[in-house]
Amino acid sequence: MMTKTQILKTMTGALILLIAIALLVFWEAQGREIFLMDEVLVAKEQIQPGDAVAGDLFRAVRVPKDAVVEGDVPPGEAGGLAGMVADSLILKGAQLSRKQLKSADAAPAPETSCFVVKNDWIEMCTSSLRRGDTVDILSHDGRTDFGQFQVAFVKDSEGREVTDAQATIRAFTDPDEGRANASSPIHHIEVRCEWPAYKAVKDYCEKSGAGVLIIRREQA
DSSP states (O other): OOOHHHHHHHHHHHHHHHHHHHHHIIIIIIIIHHHHHEEEEEEOOBBTTTTTTTTEEEEEEEEEGGOOOBOOOOOGGGGGGGTEEESOOTTTOOOGEEEEEEEEEOOOTTEEEEEEGGGGGGGEEEEEEOTEEEEEEEEETSSEEEEEEEEEEHHHTTTOOEEEEEEEEGTOOOOOOGOBBBSSOOOOEEEEEEHHHHHHHHHHHHOOOEEEEEEEEOOO
């Protein structure tokens, strides 16, 4: 017959075992997400620069804490997006950052406009280039850097916009391989910038007779 001490030890051991099992179940069910992951907003579809944003354009997902982008918008603040527009391209599945937003009535950059980079000015241009991308424009030998430009349009030889032929193949990280199928070959592009920046490119191409290198920057 078990003594009171033995019974107490047995009950204590069983209790510890039950607590351990409960903690394990809790960790697997919720604890991992609560302690190791944060909830963020990601875009349901691609959002172009200048498009109005609203909470229903995003969904909440959990990601590891070290993968949260700077300036993230918590799902609880989605209602505060009203009156904001995208200041840069927001890719489908990408986390939303406050750095990508601006007030709808914010003034545009001073003296900016769209300017054409002609086909015969382009020495090299990646076929993955699309509207909303940011590019570096360099002289044909790479020695002169004309700065960064936002791509307003990418056109084919008929003046039609070049897009992805199959948008569904775009990957989360949006590598160039995700833009492998274009609707048509790129002929020329239009960039949005101030006149002096564009004039420097224009003068170089017209006076030197050489083209420029248009290098697409990967999204942060």
